[in-house]
Amino acid sequence: MARSSIDTVTGRACVLRGDDIDTDRIIPARFMKVVSFDSVGEHAFEDDRLAAKGNHPLDDDRYAGARILVVGKNFGCGSSREHAPQALMRFGFDAFIGASFAEIFAGNCTALGLVCATLPESDLEALMGSVELDPEQEVALDVTARTVRSRAGTVACEIPDGTRQQLLEGTWDATGMLLEGADDVARTAESLPYVGGFAGS
Amino acid sequence: MGNTPRNLFDKVWEAHRVRELPSGQTQLFIGTHLVHEVTSPQAFAMLRERDLPVRFPGRTFATVDHIIPTDSQVRPLSDELAEAMMTELERNCREHGIELFDAASGSQGIVHVIGPEQGITLPGSTIACGDSHTSTHGAFGAIAFGIGTSQVRDVLATQTLAMSRLKVRRIETTGARGPGVYAKDVTLAIIRQLGVNGGVGYAYEYAGPVLDAMTLEERMTVCNMSIEGGARCGYVNPDETTYEYLRGRPYAPQGEAFERAVEWWRGIASEPGAHYDDRVEVDAAKIAPSVTWGINPGQNIGVDEKVPKINDTPDEERASVAEALEYMELKAGEPIAGTPIDVAFIGSCTNGRISDLREAARVAQKGQVPSGVRALVVPGSARVAREAEAEGLHEVFRAHGFQWREPGCSMCLAMDPDKLQGRGICASSSNRNFKGRQGSPTGRTLLMSPAMVAAAAIHGKVVDVRELL
Numbered sequence: 207m208a209r210s211s212i213d214t215v216t217g218r219a220c221v222l223r224g225d226d227i228d229t230d231r232i233i234p235a236r237f238m239k240v241v242s243f244d245s246v247g248e249h250a251f252e253d254d255r256l257a258a259k260g261n262h263p264l265d266d267d268r269y270a271g272a273r274i275l276v277v278g279k280n281f282g283c284g285s286s287r288e289h290a291p292q293a294l295m296r297f298g299f300d301a302f303i304g305a306s307f308a309e310i311f312a313g314n315c316t317a318l319g320l321v322c323a324t325l326p327e328s329d330l331e332a333l334m335g336s337v338e339l340d341p342e343q344e345v346a347l348d349v350t351a352r353t354v355r356s357r358a359g360t361v362a363c364e365i366p367d368g369t370r371q372q373l374l375e376g377t378w379d380a381t382g383m384l385l386e387g388a389d390d391v392a393r394t395a396e397s398l399p400y401v402g403g404f405a406g407s
Numbered sequence: 408m409g410n411t412p413r414n415l416f417d418k419v420w421e422a423h424r425v426r427e428l429p430s431g432q433t434q435l436f437i438g439t440h441l442v443h444e445v446t447s448p449q450a451f452a453m454l455r456e457r458d459l460p461v462r463f464p465g466r467t468f469a470t471v472d473h474i475i476p477t478d479s480q481v482r483p484l485s486d487e488l489a490e491a492m493m494t495e496l497e498r499n500c501r502e503h504g505i506e507l508f509d510a511a512s513g514s515q516g517i518v519h520v521i522g523p524e525q526g527i528t529l530p531g532s533t534i535a536c537g538d539s540h541t542s543t544h545g546a547f548g549a550i551a552f553g554i555g556t557s558q559v560r561d562v563l564a565t566q567t568l569a570m571s572r573l574k575v576r577r578i579e580t581t582g583a584r585g586p587g588v589y590a591k592d593v594t595l596a597i598i599r600q601l602g603v604n605g606g607v608g609y610a611y612e613y614a615g616p617v618l619d620a621m622t623l624e625e626r627m628t629v630c631n632m633s634i635e636g637g638a639r640c641g642y643v644n645p646d647e648t649t650y651e652y653l654r655g656r657p658y659a660p661q662g663e664a665f666e667r668a669v670e671w672w673r674g675i676a677s678e679p680g681a682h683y684d685d686r687v688e689v690d691a692a693k694i695a696p697s698v699t700w701g702i703n704p705g706q707n708i709g710v711d712e713k714v715p716k717i718n719d720t721p722d723e724e725r726a727s728v729a730e731a732l733e734y735m736e737l738k739a740g741e742p743i744a745g746t747p748i749d750v751a752f753i754g755s756c757t758n759g760r761i762s763d764l765r766e767a768a769r770v771a772q773k774g775q776v777p778s779g780v781r782a783l784v785v786p787g788s789a790r791v792a793r794e795a796e797a798e799g800l801h802e803v804f805r806a807h808g809f810q811w812r813e814p815g816c817s818m819c820l821a822m823d824p825d826k827l828q829g830r831g832i833c834a835s836s837s838n839r840n841f842k843g844r845q846g847s848p849t850g851r852t853l854l855m856s857p858a859m860v861a862a863a864a865i866h867g868k869v870v871d872v873r874e875l876l
Contacts, residue, residue: 241495286541391565
């Protein structure tokens with residue numbers, strides 16, 4: 207599926223503090239009893255938001271319309287559910303900037319064309335502080351240059367090379383690319399003795 | 408094979424490498440694809456939209472575990488949403504010629520229990536599943552990891568994934584495990600030592616005399632929770648224990664093919680002198696039966712320890728500790744032993760196997776579940792249930808106040824009717840103590856071994872299982 211390239215994500219940001227925020231919190235399991243992803247956006251962080259009684263960053267009017275979610279360490283840990291990035295994408299986020307991301311979550315984001323960028327902790331803290339003081343400012347995540355620009359300044363961020371290339375080339379939906387290797391796949395399958403049931407030669 | 412000694416991860420990676428992709432990632436062949444009802448329907452829908460077939464239906468196996476009720480599995484399921492998901496999975500399997508281990512097949516169960524017990528999980532293979540606990544299969548020396556639904560689509564369509572190579576950390580566990588210290592305690596101790604995000608970017612190779620001496624089922628418990636330490640996969644090198652476990656399993660190679668398989672499996676194991684990106688040692692002699700006190704699996708202590716105080720924790724952990732203490736409402740500085748419980752849950756892909764049920768039953772028979780405590784025993788598969796029933800374990804549990812249920816994921820993530828209520832506290836043999844994990848948005852989870860859960864069940868509070876052995 208040819209999709210356009212993602213070279214920058216620009217817009218308002220929303221700060222969600224806290225480390226080790228797991229995917230059960232992003233989308234509680236009871237909302238996964240569905241055969242499509244259509245409804246998951248409505249339930250992003252549902253239980254945390256109920257517990258916060260209107261004081262959750264996702265319910266804060268100052269962050270309304272934010273495209274970038276700024277998070278802490280190990281964001282998206284736990285369950286592999288793609289429902290988590292799907293929920294955040296459908297809520298309106300196109301990118302995440304944090305100290306670190308859980309691996310499966312980051313992989314799921316890439317598969318959807320969502321950007322995960324990491325910052326050193328001091329730069330992240332400066333970004334969070336700046337956005338909290340002035341949520342209306344424009345934050346720009348530049349995938350090509352690997353930088354984050356905000357009123358706190360422009361700082362270098364990390365996006366893994368392979369992911370960056372997929373985003374820039376519009377090849378984050380990997381199926382097409384993987385299908386092109388069909389002959390090589392058949393060869394690899396044949397070379398693995400367990401695929402043939404360890405039949406004698 | 409070259410002369411440089413290599414570890415298992417590197418060998419399996421090389422053997423399954425299809426080609427390098429323009430993105431710099433590797434296209435990796437997936438030997439076995441396991442599918443369940445919750446993370447697959449959207450993937451099948453995407454195949455349908457693109458008019459793509461399943462590339463290797465014979466290397467794809469499905470089961471129903473997350474949403475299936477554990478009181479009655481008779482169709483149609485009373486929960487209409489669950490029934491719809493079940494029907495969707497059946498349709499997808501039928502259309503694409505995928506074998507489905509459903510209740511009527513007599514082989515249904517949690518995906519990470521049935522793969523091993525059927526002999527589908529093999530050493531040296533790659534295994535993917537839309538479930539983070541796929542790391543369980545690493546116990547056989549497989550490279551097994553969880554994927555999201557878009558990647559499930561990729562594997563269905565191509566039997567491959569675009570992956571970046573992981574680093575490998577060898578975790579050597581030495582020392583003597585004391586009585587009452589189970590595989591669950593070893594894995595909790597590892598996560599406590601290395602942190603819940605310590606494994607990001609790594610595959611864990613679990614090794615050392617403690618792992619060598621473990622049964623395959625114990626190794627599965629350890630590998631299962633790799634992801635709780637941030638490691639997408641964890642494995643143990645295959646050895647005689649592995650081969651003996653696999654011999655005669657329905658889908659394992661049989662007869663002479665099995666002997667050829669063993670030869671290949673021996674060659675896939677890590678070699679002495681192999682390179683590792685990191686090495687860590689864990690002393691099993693220092694591990695006590697463990698209990699979580701917080702909201703992630705790394706927040707655990709020995710049952711003889713006290714709930715940490717904010718002032719005694721390192722600066723960078725204080726915010727997390729404060730958040731956990733506030734949510735759990737446990738008293739900082741007080742012993743975790745004695746914490747009253749409302750529910751006891753024995754089961755899950757971490758600890759729902761026959762050896763787990765035997766250990767739990769051994770403890771359960773020393774007392775009676777008090778009124779006011781609800782205790783559930785949920786076997787990991789129909790096969791585990793039959794084995795337990797043949798040994799009379801179900802009668803032991805029932806006689807001592809536990810409910811004996813049908814197989815499924817049940818209260819590990821509460822997608823079926825088994826849920827915590829309100830602020831209830833659950834002593835649980837599962838893998839996650841996240842906020843709201845067990846079905847009540849404000850419910851609380853204390854992770855521990857199945858024997859510790861049984862002990863907590865009959866006392867109505869957290870107790871040291873060593874006093875009952």
